[in-house]
Amino acid sequence: MELGLAGRTALVCASTSGLGLATARALVAEGxxxxxxxxSADRAKEVAATLPNAVGIGVDLVADGGAEQLYTAATDLVGNIDVLVLNGPGPAPGTATETTSAGIDEAIRTLVTPQQQLVQRVLPAMRETGWGRILSIGSTSVVAPIPNLALSNLGRAALAGYLKTLATEVASAGITVNSLLPGRIATPRARKVDEATAERMGVPISEVESSSAGQIPAARYGEPEEFGSAAAFLCSARASYITGTTVRCDGGMVPTL
Known part of the structure; x- marks a missing residue:
């Protein structure tokens, strides 16, 4: 299927590794x-150099003024942004009973505020052209909160709620807004998590990976390329009637409708 993305521009946050990089690769493959x-500017430029039609920018998105700095630098290089992919790490682990007001503020500052600021910057040009795609790389915690990740659960759910509300407001302007929720994907981050678990339990990492895969109906971890393909489709012209949704890419792992 030709996705109708050739000639478009995309800003993909946190895209030098993992799911962000997989999404960037899928998009450049579509032109x-x-x-x-x-x-890290050096890291962004290094990765961009390995991709056709890509440029790299180093900005700390969660720093004061980070979203404005990133938007300005991106549009200076490629012009208006047609596709915005929101992505980034979450807060430290912790239980709900341990949650503090400072932690909640940090979760919002990390997972909601800069994303909202970027969205507000790209919307005017999308409205003017009558076409735009906003996609959040989220977490399955949006539909099934994950134990010991209280702050991440809170922040990601807040962002998803904002994006769902936004979707209803901009759909008539030709702008779609969706969230793509990864399950267990074979990224470097997932490998580090499994390594830490294996070390804590005193077992081989292969045992941890086998146990995790056994909890997934597909009986395996997803490949980053599979996630990237799903992301590219949701950003495409072919997905023009899909908006306000949270789509899981998890091999059937989450046991909810």
Whole structure:
């Protein structure tokens, strides 16, 4: 299927590794000019150099003024942004009973505020052209909160609620807004988590991976390329009637409708 993305521009946050990089790769394969981002300018430019039609920008998105700085730098390089992919790490683990007001503020500052600021910057041009795609790389915690990740659960659910509300407001302008929720995907981050679990339990990492895969109906971890393909489709012209949704890419792992 030809996705109708050739000639478009995309800003993909946190896209030098993992799911962000997989999404960037899928988009450039469709002829999209992609802005690769990282806190490290050198790393962003290094990764961008490996992709056709890509440029790299180093910005700390959660720093004061980070969203404005990123938007300005991106549009200076590629012009108006047609596709915005929101992505980034979450707060530290912790239980709900341990949650503090400072922790909640940090979760919002990390997972909601800069994302909302970027959205507000890209919307005017999307409205003017009558076309736009906003996609959040979220977490299955949006539909099934994950134990010991109280702050991440809170922040990601808040962002999802904001984006769902936004979707109803901009749909008639040709702008779609969706969230793509990964399950267990074979990324470097997932590998580090499994390594830490294996070390804590005193077992081989293969045992941890086998146990995790056994909880997934597909009986395996997803590949980053599979996630990237799903992301590219939701950003495409072919997904023009899909908006306000949370789509799981989890091999059937989450036991909810």
């Amino acid at each position: 999209v000019t992609v802005v690769v981002t990282s806190r």
